[in-house]
Amino acid sequence: MNPFASVHAALVALLKRLERAGTIPPLPDPLPAFTVEPPREAAHGDMATNLALILAKRLGTSPRALADLLKPDIARLPGVADITIAGPGFLNLRLAPEVWREELRAILRAGTTYGDSDLGQHQRVNVEFVSANPTGPMHAGHVRGAVLGDTLCALLAKTGYDVTREYYFNDAGTQVDVLARTTHLRYREALGDDIGPIPEGLYPGDYLRDVGVALAQRDGLRWKNVDESVWLVPLRDFAVAFMMAAIRDDLRLIGIRHDVFTNERDLITNGTLETAFGILESRGLIYTGTLPPPKGKTMDDWEPVPLTLFRSSRFGDTTDRPLRKRDGTWAYIMPDIAYHYDKIHRGFRSMINVLGTDHGGYLERLRPPVAAFSDGQAQLDVIFNAIVKVFKNGEPVKLSKRSGTLVTLREMVEQVGPDAVRFFMLTRAPDSELEFDFAKVVEQTRDNPAFYVQYAHARCCSVFRHAAEAMPGEDLSPEALARHDPSPLSTEDELALVRLLAGWPRAVAAAAIAREPHRIAFYLMDLAARFHSLWTKGNSDASLRFFVPDDLALTRARLMLMKAVQVVVASGLAVMGCQPVEEMRHAPEASA
RNA sequence: GGCCCCGUAGCUCAACUGGAUAGAGCACCGGCCUUCUAAGCCGGAUGUUGCAGGUUCAAGCCCUGCCGGGGUCACCA
Incomplete structure (x- = not known):
């Protein structure tokens, strides 16, 4: 248990003890949530708790009075070096340095599993993400949701959930018929026909040429001069399979593999x-029944017509929803509803969908059926992510599905690499717009957070390369380092870094609970900044360098710290799906 | 017009789901390599958190109403 968690647990135990002893009135059950967290101001101590502020009213006293009452007992808790009451009733704690240093051992022993927890208690969670329809390749618009979803899954898995990564695609509507028709055209093109410009209503993108070529290779002239009624279904199936295979390949480029694919x-x-x-x-x-016209919006083509309706308003929806069109065929939400029934039927009680903000009404439409199917037992949540604006040479790239111009995932990965693509997609809160500037992403400066974090890891590795050379025979494995004595670490900078490392499990848990993977990126940027700062201090003061030739004990302690930084950075990058690099290479431009 | 999201330093964004004096980077100015990677670091200032109320020990965060930006809006996929 890391210091934050153990102090929290100790405080809970203390409260129960005081309750039994009659020192404080009976506690509310359940105990209201209180925090034990690093204060914003370092001067306030190592950790602060709002315990007294939360509990005072429930115990019929004032925050300050309660804080005064608790102070002596908290001061006696093991590891607590100092306690002060501040502001309206915060309790600020300072722990003995040994407590923090000891956490280094825990980090070294845990390796990249440091920060793992059983928060989820093996609860099954279904995360649906990407879910693009098979009518084109993965492009910039899909990448954010893909990375967000995949990283959320990693985060949930790390915090003890049993995660299923799922992809749902529509292969039954008119869109795939359009795909089939475009495929036939591209197929004829592949056989040598001059097809001219792509007609209105078909998919204009060049990427469908490959489908036509593949079909021509497989089936030769078989579909060339036959009626659409003959080729529509087989070509549709061929094109869907082809496109889905292409999508899987694209996703694999950034390390994404779904566990389950479900199709309409x-x-x-x-x-x-x-x-x-x-x-x-x-x-x-x-x-x-007949629905009233949409509120506030004047529609010229609206006319009252009786439809098959679902009483979703019983489950909090603003209106009932049609499940069949006037011609009796299924309305488009019906397959989605059936799909969520299917997930519930498969045993999921927790479902998360990662969607673009343009699907705003999705949640309100699907929560009612989910509630109906599960008697309110299943939870559906949606993470909405805002759009990505792509920039090349400082100019915004106009993305148009109609003209078929798009920036593909493959293109992005080929130009900047999978790690930079993934990292950048996580440098904003999900509902914040994100600019993806090719120039910036490959930059090797402080400006580029992906580089900046990787650089910190590479510097740690560099120290160990030197250590291996300078200390022949020294066992530099994490297990061996964990057996050394960390107490020579004594400067405030070093201890601050250790405290930050010890906050990693908290950061992971908080990001998982909030379902905000970007917090991992921000934590790593913070950690990297602190690390680089410490590193550079060795420039002006040789005694602060990590490798101190004439002081073996200090060197070993600092190597422990180094390794711990390396481990936590690697751990964070692993959650984000990025490889930690061991050595930085100069960019071609930079050396020119 | 109804519903959803956003509005924070000149710019791009954070703020650990209600905590203390709202923080980083960029840009601007000035410093630091005989050195484990200077690809970096250190210092210098910037705010009526769109506006107005409300809730409470405490509000950028929650509630109400405005202003501004984006998305979406029966039977389309």
């Missing part, structure tokens, strides 16, 4: 859709 057509053919509808019907949630 299967849900229809295997009866899931009918089953889901039948359940809603059997619960009296389906009726035929």
Whole structure:
């Protein structure tokens, strides 16, 4: 248990003890959540708790009075070196340096599993992300959601959840028919026909040429001069399979693999859709009725028409929702509803979807059926991510699906590498717009957080390369280092760095609970900054360098710190899906 | 017009889900290599958190109403 968690636990135990002894009135049950966290101001101590502020009113006293009452007992807790009451009733603690130094051993022994927890208690979570339809390659617009979803999964897995990475795609609507028709055109092109410009209503992008070529190679002239009614279905299936394979390949470029792929057509053919509808019907949630026109919006083409409706307003929706169109065929949300029924049926009680902000109404439409299918037991959450604006040479790149111009994931990875792509996608909160500037992402300066963090890791590795040379026979493995004595670490800078490292488990847990993977990136940037600062201090004062030739004990202690930084950075990068680099290479431009 | 998201330093963004004096980077100015990678570091100042109320020990964060920006808006996928 890291110091923050153990102090929290000790405080809870102390409160219970005082309650039993009658020193304080009976505690509320459950105990309200209080924090034990590093204060914003370092001068306030190592950690601060708002315990007294949270509990005072419930115990019929004032925060200051409660703090005064608790202070002597807290001061006697093991490891507590100093305690002060500040502001309205904060309790600021300072721990003995040994407590922090000891945490270095825990880090070295845990390696990149440091920060793991059982927060999730093996609860199964289904995370659906990317879910692009198979009508084109992965492009810049998909990448953010992909990285966000994948990193969230890593975060949840690290905190003890049983995570399923899932991809859902529509392969039954008119979109895939358009795909089939475009494929036929590209197929004829591959066979030598002059197809001219792509007609309106078909997909204009060049990327579908490959599908046509592949089809021509496999089937030759078979579909060339036959009627659409003959080729539509086989070409559709061929194109969907081809595109999905391409999408998987693209995602693999940035290390993403989904555990489960679910598609709309299967849900229809295997009866899931009918089953889901039948359940809603059997619960009296389906009726035929006429909806009022949308509020506030004047629609010229609106006319009252009786439709098959789902009573979603019973579950908090603003209106009931049509599940069939006027011609009796399924409305477009019905497959999505069936899909969520399927997830619940597979046993998931926690589902997270990662979607673009343009899917704003999605959650309100799907929560009602989820509640209906699970009797309110299943939880559906959506993480909305804002758009990515791509810049090349300082100019915004216009992305247009209509004209078929797009920046592909493959192009991004080829130009800047998978790690930089992933890291950059996590440098903003999900609902904040993000600029992806090719020039900036490859820059090797402080300006580039991906570089900056990698550089810190590389510098740690550099120290160990030198240590191996200068200390022949010295065992530099983490296990061996963990057996050394960390007490020579005594400067405030060193201890501050240790405290920051000890905050890693907190950072992981907080990011997982908030479902905000970007916090990991910010933690690493903070850690890197502190590390670089310490490093450079060795420039002006040789006694502060990590490798001190005439002081073996100090060197060993500092190597412990070095290794711990390396481990935590590597651990963070692992969550983000980035490889830690051991040595930095100059960019071609930089050496020119 | 209804619903959702956003509005924080000149710019780009954070702020550990209600905590203390709201923080970083960029840009600007000035310093630091006989040295484990100067690809870096140190110092210098910047705020009515869009506006107005409310809730409480405490509000950038929660509530209400405005202003401004974006998204979305039966039976389309």
